[in-house]
Amino acid sequence: MTSALAAPKRTGGYHLARQGKAAHVFLVPWLVGFLGITTIPMLASLYLAFTNYNVLAEPNFIGPANFIRIAGDERFWHSVRVTLLYVLFGVPLQLGFALFLALILDKGIRGLTLYRSAFYLPSLLGGSVAIAILWREIFGQDGLVDKFLGLFGIHASSWLQNPDTALWTLILLHVWTFGSPMIIFLAGLRQIPDDLYESARVDGATTLQQFRSITIPLLTPIILFNLVLQTIGAFQSFTQAAVVSGGTGGPVDSTLFYTLYLYQQGFVNFDMGYASALAWVLLVFIGILTAIQFALSKYWVFYGD
């Protein structure tokens, strides 16, 4: 981001003024969207969070009552626990697989494109309703996994109807989409200059030493990037839980993702004031978490010297 003040001098003051006007013509769609689709609805949502609103009657200002209700809402805390479990296990496992496979594929392997395609395909499809349906059948009553484990004498009936295992099938689905962070890791690995490894080899560094002192440090910015992006995404997961549980978040709320609870309150119960409050809690939470990730990054991310 170069400062606007650093504009090339030869364009002259008149030209700059004209560019400023032209820029705002180019920016009309974005400005309208930024105000009408983003900012004003955000402010409206903040206001609604302090009201009781069911669409039929006018919003009724009730102060912080929605937030007090949230603090005492067992299903809210439950959905927070479910979502945190999902993020805490799903994201590191997904990124771990992504990094591991990127490292294997990076070493000049033949057929890279084929492997990369195979591992990337699930990322493209993973968010679809079709794959959620597939997961229902794989882990459901008499499903594929059940049949398969039956061959070894393990009978768990339905993994989806058991509250202890239902969430783990969704975590597995998240891990299954390791392909897109893997491609980002591969692109990052390619950025590491070869001569670094060469001079390390000349100095007698082992493969493991090269990995620890070159590969990992130079990859940490990409790891942070993937971590932040995937965490934000995972907190907003909706489709898989909504389809697999049939929209309930069941069994016994064991797959009640935060956004699914928000959807139920807002668009099933039409308790839109409360749903707005939930949305703002989510925004603040994601904001704080991202800030923490960036703050902690200075202890482990290597930005070159």
Next chain:
Amino acid sequence: MGTDMSTFTSLDARASSSVSPAPVPRRRRRPAFIRHIGLTVFALFVLYPLIWLVISSFRPAHLILSDTSIIPDRMTVENYRSGWTALNRPFWVFFANSLIVALGAIVGNIFSCSLTSYALARLHFRMRNIYFGIVLVSVMLPMHVMIIPQYILFSKLGLVNTFVPLVLPKFLATDAFFIFLMVQFIRGIPRELDQAAMLDGAGPFKTFFYIILPLMTPALVTTTIFTFIWTWNDFFTPLIYLTKVQIMTVPIALRTMVDAESTLGIGELLAMSVLSLVPIMLFFAFAQKYLVRGIATTGLK
């Protein structure tokens, strides 16, 4: 893809000429072989659910759950035939709806994001850095803090059960991801090109249409592909806005089929699920270069 197919054949050539190998390749060959076996097994494991999905959709419904194999036997298209008409409307209606929404979103994103990104990448004005900062932050903004007032607005305007709430925001550059992608791309275009055009008297508009826009085709292709895939898969937004059967997109139609699974049967469900994935698979097969480039430069899904 093509280059790697050729390396496969050169692998065979090398293996046969192993009479006089250099010492380093000899030590390396065994780990490479083991690595290929490991990767292939893992790839099959990863793709197994997808293969099973496709094969099962062609099996007689009562056999689907009792068969874990992926060997195609006793194939039938009956699931497809009955699934196609399982809901109130034939399935082509949902495909047409999804296609309209996806095309609308593509045109919208190309139009609005290219205009925005050109201004942010090339034109000089006071608020530029602030605007670009806003774009970056809005990439990470969860849509949940806006969706409720948006819904109220569109429903007050009588636009629920139309495609407007799904397509209109795209014409207003709300997919900030693509602005970011295009800004990055335009910054890579040599400035001499547009400066020459400007010196020849072309204003910002001519420079944009005749110089920058044609040069940013790769970024536009990436935007097209990802917009298509995201819109095609999108579930949350159409779930909120589309409640009438005749206006449903494919994911919502599938969800409706799930609700009726006890009466419909698993065969139809799997068959229509497979069909719903076909357009994405086509993009995957024919435009992979752009997909990979898009993810690698911006971290898209």
